[in-house]
């Protein structure tokens with residue numbers, strides 16, 4: 104029986120088969136990281152943002168609601184954040200940076216809101232129109248792959264899938280393209296039609312949208328099938344080490360560096 108993969112497990116295999124082995128087969132824990140915790144906080148803020156109280160009836164109150172959510176979720180993760188051992192100054196840097204990303208996202212959201220207002224929708228109708236389905240779980244039975252879609256818009260027969268990223272660069276890497284292709288293939292299998300657009304919302308920058316075509320989906324199918332053929336074994340020696348700058352860099356190292364190099 105094949106393992107059910109995810110965009111993340113597939114990209115881990117492509118980055119380094121040994122890393123895949125440690126994480127998904129031996130199930131060794133990952134080291135806590137500011138990028139992971141901060142990413143989860145920001146995702147969770149954007150997930151809850153759309154659960155809007157009726158009292159919120161202006162752009163200003165919406166903005167306050169967004170930043171209140173960030174503050175609340177940051178505080179809820181205080182213990183985890185302080186356990187990373189970064190110190191207060193660096194944590195404050197990451198908090199401010201997260202706030203900046205959300206501010207940037209909100210400015211773009213505001214423009215969409217105003218465009219809907221100009222189309223004749225009221226404030227509340229416009230918000231409802233712009234509210235996506237969030238954290239939607241999809242699974243392809245045929246390709247044994249699953250994933251959670253951050254934001255799914257299905258308006259008037261037009262389907263858009265978005266994934267939020269807190270990355271520094273707004274670059275559609277091969278890894279991101281594959282992730283989007285997997286979302287498109289899962290959506291097509293479950294719903295019977297391809298989504299129209301998939302894309303990454305680079306929170307620091309802007310949205311990068313990709314029209315869905317056969318090539319995007321076929322490439323994803325091929326990659327998923329290939330990874331299944333490479334991950335049937337449970338033996339460590341079948342998962343080679345792929346050394347790269349991602350093993351160790353100036354400010355950190357791969358979660359499994361010690362296991363690989365016994366240092």
Ligand code: SF4
Pocket residue numbers: 119120121122344345346347349350351357358359360363
């Ligand atoms: S340290 Fe390098 S070789 Fe070892 S698992 Fe991590 S990425 Fe792979």
